[in-house]
Amino acid sequence: MSSPILSVSCLSKTHGEGESRVQALRSVTMTVEAGEFAVLMGVSGSGKSTLLNLLAGLDRPTSGSIRLYGEEIADLDDDARTILRRQRIGLIFQSFQLLESLTAEENVALPLTIGGMKARDARHRAAETLECVGLAKRRLHRPHQLSGGEQQRVAIARALAIKPAILLADEPTGNLDTKEGERIILLLKDLVEIQGQTLVLVTHDPSHEKYADRIIHLRDGHIVEEMLQPRNNNRILPTAWNRLPIAA
Numbered sequence: 234m235s236s237p238i239l240s241v242s243c244l245s246k247t248h249g250e251g252e253s254r255v256q257a258l259r260s261v262t263m264t265v266e267a268g269e270f271a272v273l274m275g276v277s278g279s280g281k282s283t284l285l286n287l288l289a290g291l292d293r294p295t296s297g298s299i300r301l302y303g304e305e306i307a308d309l310d311d312d313a314r315t316i317l318r319r320q321r322i323g324l325i326f327q328s329f330q331l332l333e334s335l336t337a338e339e340n341v342a343l344p345l346t347i348g349g350m351k352a353r354d355a356r357h358r359a360a361e362t363l364e365c366v367g368l369a370k371r372r373l374h375r376p377h378q379l380s381g382g383e384q385q386r387v388a389i390a391r392a393l394a395i396k397p398a399i400l401l402a403d404e405p406t407g408n409l410d411t412k413e414g415e416r417i418i419l420l421l422k423d424l425v426e427i428q429g430q431t432l433v434l435v436t437h438d439p440s441h442e443k444y445a446d447r448i449i450h451l452r453d454g455h456i457v458e459e460m461l462q463p464r465n466n467n468r469i470l471p472t473a474w475n476r477l478p479i480a481a
Contacts, residue, residue: 236266236267236303237264237265237266237267238265238266238267238269238301238302238398238399238431239264239265239288239299239300239301239399239431239433240264240298240299240300240303241261241262241263241264241284241288241297241298241299241300242262242297242298242300243260243261243262243296243297243298244258244260244261244262244284244287244294244296244297244298244299244307245258245259245260245261245294245295245296245297245454246258246280246283246287246292246294246295246454247295256454257280257283257454258280258283258284258287258294258454259280259453259454259455260297260455261280261284261297261451261454261455261456262456263449263456263459265399265431265433265447266431266446266447267429267431268425268429268430268431269425269431269432269446269447270421270422270425270432270434270444270445270446270447271432271433271434271445271446271447271448271449272433272434272435272436272441272442272444272445272447272448272449273285273433273434273435273436273449273451274436274437274439274442274448274449274450274451275437275450275451275452276437276452277437278453279451279452279453279454280451280453280454280455281435281451282403282404282435283454284435284451285401285403285433285435287299287307288322288399288401288433289318289322289324289401290306290309290314290315290317290318290322291314291318293307293308293314294307301317301321301398301399302398319344319347319348319395320348320395321395321397321398321399322397322398322399322400322401323392323393323395323397323399323400323401324392324400324401324402324403325385325388325389325392325400325401325402325403325405326388326402326403326404326405327403327404327405327407327408328408329376329381329384329385329387329388329408330388331376331384331387331388332376333375333376333377334375335375336372336373336374336375337363337368337371337372337373337374337375337376337379337387337390338356338359338360338363338372338373339356339359340376340387340391341358341359341362341363341387341390341391341394342355342356342358342359342394343355343391344391344394344395345358345359345394345395348395358394359372359390359394360372362390362391362393362394363386363387363390365390365393365428366386366387366389366390366393366420367386367420368383368386368387368390371383380413381408381409381410381413382409382413382414382416382417385405385406385408385409385413385417386417386420388405389405389417389420389421389424393424393430397430398431399431399432399433400421400424400430400431400432400433401432401433401435402421402432402433402434402435403435404435404436404437405417405418405421405434406418406436406438406441414438418441418444419444421434421444422444425446445462446461446462447459447460447461447462448460448461448462
């Protein structure tokens with residue numbers, strides 16, 4: 234195993250005060266290796282989505298440490314966490330969050346142009362990334378012209394287009410039927426095994442466990458079980474663009 238890309242230590246998150254106080258996470262400690270497929274399992278209310286939100290910088294922990302390539306991100310301010318997500322973290326959600334007025338290519342290019350990339354370069358990167366997820370021939374279609382599975386592929390391409398250090402996916406098959414959901418999971422698995430992408434997937438579906446390298450079960454904010462499964466030693470490890478320091 235290489236050094237962990239992601240290290241979480243004694244992470245806790247509390248919501249509210251007094252009688253309304255809720256301990257969403259309780260001293261969670263875990264690691265994710267570079268090029269690894271990690272699955273966070275648990276029933277509703279177990280803390281898995283709270284944990285993913287903290288890893289994504291969408292929220293700040295009450296206490297504890299989150300390190301991405303050894304750099305502490307738990308204490309970043311709002312602006313720094315926005316930059317972190319823009320440059321280093323690819324986010325995939327259950328809802329596709331595509332803009333209906335834009336084509337697939339334009340949806341994928343949008344975060345790149347917001348991040349300062351020239352429009353022509355952003356469109357070129359978007360087209361390349363859509364080809365990687367099997368949508369080269371659908372790049373000029375708008376979301377309403379695409380199936381649910383195709384819309385989620387656009388969302389995955391949007392997350393990949395920034396060349397993230399890590400992909401974080403929150404129930405990415407939740408709005409899809411079984412067949413489309415299986416295709417999405419296989420696509421994500423291929424991104425890990427073929428392209429060396431690091432992935433943390435939140436799910437309540439136990440059928441997804443068979444694709445994972447690391448399976449982490451949460452209950453009531455605790456990690457109650459963690460399992461490692463055999464890996465393919467021929468996997469590609471992340472390339473240099475995944476290893477750059479976090480921008481200020």
